[in-house]
Amino acid sequence: MSERGDGAAETVLAALRRRGARLVGSDSPSGGVPVLWWDNGDYPARSRITASFAGGRRRLLLDTGTATVDLSRVTAVWRSRPSGPRAADGVTDPSQRAHVQIQSEVMLDGVWSLLTARWLPGRRADELRAHNKIFHLARAIDLGFTVPDTTYTNDPARLAGAYESASGRLVAKQIAAERFQIDGAPHRAYTTVVTRRHLTSRHRIQHEPIILQPYVPKAVELRVIVVGERVFAAEIDVSASTTARDDWRHYDNDRVGYGPHDLPAEVARRCARLVADVGLTYAALDFIVTPGGEYVFLELNSNGAWGFVELWAGLPVSDAIADWLMDGENL
Template identity: 65%
Template sequence: MILILSDRRDDAVELVLPKLERRGARVTWWDPGDFPARGRLTAAFAGGGHRIVLDTGAERLDLSEVRAVWRRRPNAPAPGESVTEPSHRRHAIWQAEFLLDGVWELAPARWLPSRRDVERRAHNKIIHMAQAAALGFRVPETVYTNDPAELVPAYERAGGDLIAKQINSDEFTVDGADHRAYTTVLNRRHLTSRHRLQHEPVILQPYVPKAVELRVIVVGERVFAAEIDARASRTARDDWRHYDDDRVRYAAHRLPDALERACVELTASLGLTYGAIDLILTPDGEYTFLEINPNGAWGFVEQRAGLPVSEAIADWLVAADRAVDRAADNAVDRTAGDALDRTADHAAGDLADEKDGRS
């Protein structure tokens, strides 16, 4: 069985589900955001074993039957509306997360991209940048800091072409309004307000000239690269996430074989089976690493560059589902074989003892 953990409005899941159905897979789609308000989860231990049952409200699942988990974009646990006191809600959420983390650890499944703790570590830009550099990726000079004294030297080293980016999430809320922080090209006006830097760490990098930007999707050992040419867009040329589709060109891109292998190696070295890697191809033909997102968007890569990412994800999930079943069958076969060998050994020993008794 395949378990998909994601928001019920996730368009990416909608792209993959028909492919899984065509492959005859058993699939359950559940959002942990429904737990504990609407979902029920029990982990019971007795007699040296355990059982774990998830009641989604629509069906009851024995999690020992789950062989592949796609941890796509799940919401955080949420208690029911009757739990109104903020500290009580925080406590209830913490209890729910603790139970979920333990249950997922015991599930005999393979994960795309990984369990939560592995994904959280891989998402850290400092960690994955260090790993990319160690594997030979070309990495721009980068400063992670909240020290105002670092800004002017970084600006001067970059010859005045310096950008600032968020270290973690680029989405935030102020006075009830949602905001998103995009890549910012700095100028001298920013230098005069550098004291503000001490309140929130940022990433500082020289502006890397672009022929095109690349979103590289790794699914297991399969690699799909889409080039994003935003040079014609005033709003998206510095950050393609502005999605100016009328002026931005998307196309499939062929990576050099060595770089393709490096993308697979980087993803696996971080404990991931999926990764969305952002690169820049410079006018000089050099590939520069920016970051890897363990659960980054891929729908636009499929829809605008014509790359079959959803098919690859479906293939991976079905193969993982069947691989665990085969491993279990092999374990049973080995156990049965060992038992037969022991029985044969005992029988041979009994015959030898019987012969010794007659002689």
């Protein structure tokens, strides 16, 4: 389940085909486990979904325009990068388009709740809950991860105290890493090192909650990918980059080094347990490894990117996802 052009979906689809799967609507109609690539954005404009209940039985049907799928037969669903429901182009009024989206989301959530399929990383509600930084940080602490002292707040009075507690080495982060616009241009907030100058404008915090943490010294950073019970760890070495030094998401690839990391067995087990504990089958976890070798947990992304882990660190994440989706299928 993903929007068209999703490179991750293309990569996994290729891995599924190598395992004998066939794409519904375009491949040979015989042989192999059928795989459907569908996006929520095709509904309701280009697809039809019917849920019917009669005579004590229920039917869940998806008509994509090229194929009709009995959803009760679906065994596994991967929510990669689905877009939201989209009204037909003929519905032009903004309020009516918003109304269509709300009604369609309710319909989809109801239908998906009735599927007995396995979900990666999980159904939308499970994914959203697990993605909440407050929720998963609390669970990480419960499981014994090392976590920086962390404050979530919109109280300006908290900033000075956090700054002093961190001995002047404090960072601020968004509570939800969503893009936004400034003067009509797309913008993204990265990890920000707090300075004394920020303290003079601390009143601005009241308008939006932020995360405050002490700056953690790093040997390398890690992106850990969990697929079911399989765990992959990629090192991100930002030591040669001033641009990505405080936040590797700047992707200064000419100066940042990537490679596989040998994660201690206990840390790997704890990562898999955390993902299962928050109700998911997949997640991306971010860590800092300190110069002293301590593994410091930062956050969990319930549908975090893994393509660069495979491409630049050489870790077979797409094969792991394909294996998970095909698990139990008879070829």
